[in-house]
Amino acid sequence: QVHLEESGGGSVxxxxxxxxxxxxxxxxxxxxxxxxFRQASWMGREGIALIxxxxxxxxxxxxxxxxxxxxxxxxxxLVLQMNNLTPEDHAMxxxxxxxxxxxxxxxxxxxxxxxxxxxVTVSS
Numbered sequence: 727q728v729h730l731e732e733s734g735g736g737s738v739x740x741x742x743x744x745x746x747x748x749x750x751x752x753x754x755x756x757x758x759x760x761x762x763f764r765q766a767s768w769m770g771r772e773g774i775a776l777i778x779x780x781x782x783x784x785x786x787x788x789x790x791x792x793x794x795x796x797x798x799x800x801x802x803x804l805v806l807q808m809n810n811l812t813p814e815d816h817a818m819x820x821x822x823x824x825x826x827x828x829x830x831x832x833x834x835x836x837x838x839x840x841x842x843x844x845x846v847t848v849s850s
Contacts, residue, residue: 728752728839730804730821735844742811742848748804748821748841759830760797761837762806764817764846771820773832775806784830788814811848818843 729751738744746762761776775795777783783795794807804821822837824830 728823730823730839730841732819732821732841732844735819735846737847737849738811740812740848740850743807743809744811744846746806746808746819746821746844746846748806750802750804750823752802757826757828759824759828759837760795760804761822761830762793762795762804763820763822763834763837764815765820765843766817771834773834776830776832777804778830786832808846811846813848813850815846816848818845 731749732746734744734746736744757779759776759778761773763771763773765771774786774789775793777795777797785793792810796805820843821841823839824836825838
């Protein structure tokens with residue numbers, strides 16, 4: 727069973743940067759899509775960045791050009807580099823994984839393994 731644990735959240739001012747990491751207990755790069763989701767208190771969980779087993783990345787428009795997702799198989803880590811943060815980025819951030827063989831998608835229901843989340847707070 728794969729376990730995910732996020733770290734790196736914190737408080738920053740608008741315009742600042744944070745790097746989130748997701749430690750993967752058992753890393754099988756093949757056939758798994760990995761993704762970052764976020765959830766603000768007033769909205770549902772939304773996917774913001776995903777990366778497939780071929781290291782192809784996709785981003786939501788809201789974070790495109792500011793966030794970068796990367797996976798490091800040697801270190802069993804998924805990373806989200808976040809630059810130029812705004813108050814709209816204030817949320818709990820989660821990493822997630824599909825089951826082997828499942829393709830990438832933006833819907834949370836497509837991911838069966840989740841971390842507990844890490845809080846990102848952005849002040850104006």
